[in-house]
Amino acid sequence: MAAPVDTCVGHSLNYNQVEKLNNILSTPVEIQPPNNFPALSISPASLVKVVRQRLLKKNIKLRDIRLNGSAASFCLSEDREDIPKIQYNDIDLIFGVSIDCEDDFHVIKEEVLTSLLEFFPDKVTKTNISCPLLEETYVRTMVLVSNSQNQWSLISLGDQSNNISIELKFVHNIKRRFEFTVDSFQIILDSYFNFDQYTDQSPVAISQSFFPSVQAVSVYPDFEEAMDHLNNRLIHTAAPEEIRGGGLLKYCSLHVNGFQPANRDTMNRLEPYMCSRFFIDFPTTAIQYDKLWKYVLLRFLQKGEFRRCIEFLDMLYNVVSCQAKCLMGSERQKTISVIMYIRSMVFVPNIPFLPPHVHPGMISHSNNSRASFNSMPHRQSNSPRTSPPPTTAGYYPVQASQGYRKAVGGHWEISQPLTQVR
Structure with missing residues (x-):
């Protein structure tokens, strides 16, 4: 070509x-x-x-x-x-x-x-x-x-x-x-x-x-x-359904950084398309959890910007709650549980993480538990977690030769047998 x-x-x-x-x-x-x-x-x-x-x-x-x-x-x-x-x-x-x-x-x-x-x-x-x-x-x-x-x-x-x-x-x-x-x-x-x-x-x-x-x-x-x-400092895009992840996380980050929509009606109309593409590229709560934790870790937590991290997660919560029309109510609530769980962990370093076989998106929907991440306490601390709660997200067997792994949407990423993808 x-x-x-x-x-x-x-x-x-x-x-x-x-x-x-x-x-x-x-x-x-x-x-x-x-x-x-x-x-x-x-x-x-x-x-x-x-x-x-x-x-x-x-x-x-x-x-x-x-x-x-x-x-x-x-x-x-x-x-x-x-x-x-x-x-x-x-x-x-x-x-x-x-x-x-x-x-x-x-x-x-x-x-x-x-x-x-x-x-x-x-x-x-x-x-x-x-x-x-x-x-x-x-x-x-x-x-x-x-x-x-x-x-x-x-x-x-x-x-x-x-x-x-x-x-x-x-x-x-x-x-x-x-x-x-x-x-x-x-x-x-x-x-x-x-x-x-x-x-x-x-x-x-x-x-x-x-x-x-x-x-x-x-x-x-x-x-x-x-x-x-x-x-x-104005926010504008076109056809977010063509962007990997829909530009959803970047959109929320721009808001937190003081940017404003160039045309609020236009951006409100595009938000559902951002959500749709995000959930196409990151379809399960395990994948969403892994992606979102790495995003906030690199852009907020490692810089000590804990309050801005909370603002970002609140913005994401609002967009998903109002505009994720592509999901059924139960599926949307699972994603909201992931967001709220990560939010709760920003200032709560002493609460133990979930065991590897339990994922935060599963908790509020379990028939055997009434636990919800929305109700977890928010204690103040200057020592945030630097690694995500245990989860199997990010662990893959090798599926392609020469160090590349086939991922969602035709993408490839490096992988090692039972080694976390960076």
């Missing part, structure tokens, strides 16, 4: 925007593994250069490299005291690649993992370190999507205690390229990386009189409208 042609209109970054970009790309991200492997300190710019060089040696064709999502939005946004600051949890880097067959994605995976060895301390012997060991130690998430409309893979580098991860996405083609207009921006990085060829320092040394010409685009059709939404 031929690679898609990008028809997005470009916008040149000013010095302040380039300076933000340079800070993101040159600041090292720390990855502290749980085992005896060395901690790594990797700047995104250094990693991109190593990966790009290795892929070219393997004859993987690169179209361009881009900064995507909330990190790109952070670079482009205005800094004003009257509006909330843009936050980002991941540094999302897109490598536009031309893929001849699915095996090319496995070549890319091997090269990315092997690239990590170049950031090991010099005293570490690297000869016996295999790709599976690197994968287990430094990879947070790995996904491969390959069908008629989407061909891309994702490798997320980071540890479970780290607030920032580096996400490398290798895209041949992708049908849906954004969730909301405020995260539809992409910054094309090729000129940035070529700039240091003309300087004596790396990472790039820039000044107001000497900085690279960098272009940004929006994959939403109207760049100016998307910028207006970004600078005024």
Whole structure:
């Protein structure tokens, strides 16, 4: 399949925007593994250069490299005291690649993992370190999507205690390229990386009189409208049923971060579609529980933002309660029980978690118990749980070769036999 042609209109970054970009790309991200492997300190710019060089040696064709999502939005946004600051949890880097067959994605995976060895301390012997060991130690998430409309893979580098991860996405083609207009921006990085060829320092040394010409685009059709939404912190999307998960969790997170609907009637009309797609992609309470706990852990709890976590869960509760029209009442109540259970655990570290064979969504509907998570006490504490209550969600046998697992909706994720998917 031929690679898609990008028809997005470009916008040149000013010095302040380039300076933000340079800070993101040159600041090292720390990855502290749980085992005896060395901690790594990797700047995104250094990693991109190593990966790009290795892929070219393997004859993987690169179209361009881009900064995507909330990190790109952070670079482009205005800094004003009257509006909330843009936050980002991941540094999302897109490598536009031309893929001849699915095996090319496995070549890319091997090269990315092997690239990590170049950031090991010099005293570490690297000869016996295999790709599976690197994968287990430094990879947070790995996904491969390959069908008629989407061909891309994702490798997320980071540890479970780290607030920032580096996400490398290798895209041949992708049908849906954004969730909301405020995260539809992409910054094309090729000129940035070529700039240091003309300087004596790396990472790039820039000044107001000497900085690279960098272009940004929006994959939403109207760049100016998307910028207006970004600078005024407005929420807008289209066809959320095309987004994995419906954009439901992101939608609630934007509300908590101070964003407001660009058109409230329009967003109210789209909320049922967000819920429908969410429950298609995460159909059981076990899967919903696993997804939701990991989301709040990485975005709120590890930052100590417990109150905002409660606000997020309350917003999600309200949307599901009112707009999940695709579910029968009993099924909707199971999901609400999951939300309320996680909410109750944010400030209650001493209440024992449920045994592995019991899932929170089952409790309020059991014929043998009248227990309900809605009635659990909310004691104040500054020490939230850092791991979810025991559940079998996230444990899968290997169902595909070469480290990938077939997941819901044609997606693939890494897996080990009876090992939790990161």
